[in-house]
Amino acid sequence: MVMVLVVIVLTLGSVLFYVLSPWNLTPLASNWGAIDTTMHTTAWVTGAVFVAVNLFLAYVIFRYRFNRHRRSHYEPESKKLEAWLTGLTAVGIAALLAPGLVVWGSFVSPPEDAHEVEVVGQQWHWSYRFPGEDGRFGAVHNRYITDDNPFGMIDDPAGQDDILVESPRLLLPVDRPVKFLLRSKDVLHNFKVANFRAKMDMLPGQVSYFWITPTRLGEYEIVCAQLCGIAHFAMRGTVEVVEEEVFEEWLASQPTYAELAAREPPDREAGQEHYAACVACHGAQGEGNPAVNAPRLSGLADWYLERQLMLFREGARGTHEADTYGQQMRPFATMLPDRAAVTDVAAYIAELPETEVETTLSGDARRGERLYRTCASCHGSQGQGIKATNAPRLAGMPDWYLARQLELFREGVRGRHERDPYGNQMIDMVQMLVNEKAIHDVVAYIMTLPRSEQTLAAANPGGGEE
């Protein structure tokens, strides 16, 4: 009668596992305690049925085990018993459904006083928009999205004061209801913060919504919960629930659409002056110098250079004790007087003529080609870099530098800092390179890609990084 024992042990074991399991709901940080309550009610009801049916099953298997001297009872049906069981089940189901629907009623109706935040999803990161002082969002359409207008803003007076947050980090005030308006620039995504319980898909071409009231101060992780391609698992962000004043201060420090549009073009001449400090290591033409571990800079896009310089300045890169050369770079980045200087010097470097780099490592480029398929999703099939995915150009960069950075990402030395979300992403992605050989192979393949703008343009007419 092994079966009897197994059914009993599995039934009670399952219940015990449920009770003792260390894998539980994350600590609740929103008003949706009602969702948890409904879930717990469901657990009780289904748990009771689970135990009752299975223990009865075990009893039946034991009591009516085979006996050659006995015959089965002949009873085609019992209307009374069946009616009772149907009735009881229906009552149980109704008892589960009714509270569920009541909670759903409040889920679909955001409170009048909720403030609104637009969440924009894109392969594979998040950005946010606040309506600004007028409390109204300006019109947007995916058709208008370009590298310079990443939100697809249409010329709309209501949009001039919209606050644009182009980073996956979001702040929310505690205890104030918030309605998330969700849209996507490309494929489907899903804005999920486990601690908030509520979540919803985001689609291109329409706006979906849900609402919560954050109830607990703290930092929570945003993950994408709808398969959105190769880097789905690396599409992360953070939401920090803060006091109202902190939130207002943060919000005020974010640029509005009008401010961004009115921004002065960078001053390359000023940039050239600042670049004087870089020449010693990176060279006058930004050609780099392997002897002092300085990578080539020419050919890199201004937005990437600017971001990295800012990371160095903020201590988000070059602060890890194992990142020797990053530590060397940091003081130079902090020497730049202000953000404008960073923009200027980045703009200057971006215009430098490209120089050839030498191959210093050996790897199996054919094997690397297969590995590079994953990288191509963000960095482009020619390694040209894609601003929309925040992925810098790889082709033409020195191989020793690429290999070292991949190694640093793999060990979490680079990219782990919370202010470096795209570095974070790189840590996740680089896990597919399981050893040093894989790194050398993929770098060897990158070295076969067109190394300068001219060859790139020839290899990829019309495409590339404009």
Add this chain to the structure above:
Amino acid sequence: MAEPGRESVSYAPAGEFDDMELSHPKTFLGKYIWSQDAKVIAIQYGITAMAIGVVALVLSILMRLQLGFPGTFALIDPGSYLQYVTMHGMIMVVYLLTALFLGGFGNYLIPLMCGARDMAFPYLNMLSYWFYLVAVLILVASFFVPGGASGAGWTLYPPQAISPGTPGIDGGILLMFISLMVFIAGFTMGGLNYIVTVLQARARGMTLMRMPLTIWGIFMATVMALLAFPALLVAVLMMLFDMLLGTSFFMPAMLTLGEQSGHEGGSPLLYQHLFWFFGHPEVYIVALPAFGIVSDILATHARKNIFGYRMMVWAIIIIAVLSFVVWAHHMFVSGMNPYFGFLFATTTLIIAVPTAIKVYNWVLTLWRGNIRMTVPMLFAIGFIFTFVNGGLSGLYLGNVTVDVPLADTYFVVGHFHMVMAVAPVLVVFGAIYHWYPKMTGRMLNDTLGKIHFWITFLGSYAIFYPMHFLGFAGVPRRYYAYGETGYIAESAQALNAFMSVAAIIVALTQLLFFFNLVWSYYRGRESGPNPWQATTLEWQTEHTPPRHGNFGETLPVVYRWAYDFSVPGAKQDYLPQNMPPEAVEYEDGGRGGGSAASPDEVRP
């Protein structure tokens, strides 16, 4: 209990049927390859489905290796992981389970259990298999085209299914579309056949309410499939147009890796509605045949009539109808108008009532029975336990509020594997152990069968039960790796490793099953025509395995329902469906007269 004497089995008088001009194939090719015999076609379907199923099983092991031991296998990159996810799901649901239950068991059992010589349209039936085989080959080919197979997830949601950033957007997805269309065309030929055969070719006396539940399950599943697959067909076709012709059915204005895609005005949600209008009934297309088969296994091996036969039939019909109005419960967090949630949560929970009734009736069939712990019975009980678990977790996901935090987590993965993967597969195994003797004339080895059962049953539970808890903890599905996700406890990795080891063990155990299939074909104990002392017509054939034409000279006539086990007073503990009342021997020495009640006959 003595075997029933041949004389007690009735046949329609010769001459009433002048259908004996069946042309029997003479050549090897005609008999086994281009065969129009439903039984051979069934086995062709079965072998093909199991072969492609093994591919999907291997893919699942690759996934488990990555999840259990991330960063270890150079072979598995994020793209190929998604390809495994996609192909595993699509193969298991459509190319294995649907094909095996309907094409495999449907073909074998419908003519035999209904008392027909063959399917209504044998040629079409053959064509159906060849379409299926071509569909499978096209699907397999998609692994080998540049870029590899699609990695869009088995739901193939646009825009990602045909947009850069997803693996296999060139050849892979194209071949997937073509393969699905060929499959659906092939299935339509087979499906029409099954329906016409059940409705038109039943033996005399085989009223609908005397049909074994196996046939009811397969029949209703086929009706559903014929209504549901067209939705998938048009969805796939429209996406193909979006991809190749530049239409915008499902594609709104959007970017593809930073560039404008050129599409305008389409709706990704429209695809999801079409897909799940197919996808939800698909769950029951797999489940209903399993429900039917398990009912017959339970009754036969517990020597007891199925409890509440009429209720069981109506439950199948009600489930089939309701399953067409619950589809959007897959879309509670899809961004559709959330007010739909009220309607679809309600219909979804209503469908739990007939489903629960089926579970009660299975257990009540065992109640006061005389349970023979045969291998098919083990699998049937394993099914009940697994299905109860998977059914109850469905109440979490169907209740829209509770679904919100659990959607797209491992809770969903655990749930649907319990309810529509492990449960039906346990029935498939049980059914093979049950009907193998009829197909080959030999019994499968009992000891190997028991080992196979215990490892498969306990192992699957060890894989999928803990998954629900990862879902509670909010672990998202379809993730290549979790890295250092703040809210996911590190111990989750240990749990993942445990599940992976269990999965590898379960997968390897299937080798034992395949070995048993081959070994027993040559060395198995001879079974005789009716080793389980079952009542249904396939066990009463003149030859075992049945020859072309199934029933020899004359077709059987049916006098009773399929569940006359342990009829009070009757000497023999089972009365075959084709045993006339006057042939029944009674313990008081009488013969004939008092009839065994079937639900038809007890009706006033």
